[in-house]
Amino acid sequence: MSCNSDDDDIPQLSIETFAVLQEFYKEQEERELMRKNVDSDTNIQENWQLSQFWYDHETIEKLTSIILKSVGHQGKIALISCPSIYPMLASKIGENGEVEIYEYDRRFSIYGNNFKFYDYNKPLEVPENRTSYYDLVIADPPFLSEECLSKTADTIKCIARNKIILCTGAVMAPIAEKLLNLKKTDFEPRHKNNLANEFGCFTNFDINVM
Incomplete structure (x- = not known):
């Protein structure tokens, strides 16, 4: 047995x-x-002390559409200082796509590993495995100054592999072209709370075909 x-x-x-x-x-x-x-x-409110101004719904929809048509639903995307895009973009990205936030405001750590603490004053303090990693980087520097844009540009050049979108004041056009070779597009981002400054969208690729 x-x-x-x-x-x-x-x-x-x-x-x-x-x-x-x-x-x-x-x-x-x-x-x-x-x-x-x-x-x-989550209803995270703007913190004006951090110079936060969220985009309106139509702008978020337009930017999400541009991004996904540009790099596809499997693309790797970084958002620098523009977290209001994240919920819609993350909900539409594919299973193998990535959307990560680079943000000083730790309230956005609710998004887990997709949150990367970011201080534009330390532009190269990014994860080593994110060098030349993202198919597209979109940034909206918190302050309209050459210093802020210059440091943010250093981060962009470090982590971007290909396409760049910059949303900032129209007065920054010469600096955006000098630092990142970006051209102003016809698309004008708008905010929930209207800003007095004219805003612009700058890219290194043609969004008019999107």
């Missing part, structure tokens, strides 16, 4: 396979949590 019980016939997972499954389920849970955070109305 065999001493083996019926349980011996049940297939057993190897330690390696079990570890892979655990990692898979962990990633699924994190992705689901991320989607819940995106889908929920």
Whole structure:
């Protein structure tokens, strides 16, 4: 008579396979949590002391459309100092796409690993594995000054692989061209709370074909 019980016939997972499954389920849970955070109305208000001015809905829709048509739903995208785009863009990106926020305001850490603390005064303090990583970088420097744009440009040049979108005051056009070779487009971003300054959208690619 065999001493083996019926349980011996049940297939057993190897330690390696079990570890892979655990990692898979962990990633699924994190992705689901991320989607819940995106889908929920977190209602993070502008902090004017941080020079935060959120885009209006139409501008967010337009920028999201430009970005996705430009790099596709599997693209790698970085948002520098423009977090109000994130919820809509993250909800529409594909399963293999990436949208990451570079932001000084730690309230946006609700987005987990997709949040990267960013201080424009330390422009090259970015993760080493993000050098020349993103298919598209979109930035909206918090202050209308050559210093702020220059430091933000250093970050952009460090992490961007290809396409760049810059949203900033129209008066910054000469500096945007000098630092990043960006041209002003016909699209004018608008904000929930109207700003007195004329705003512009600058790129290194043609958004009119988007």
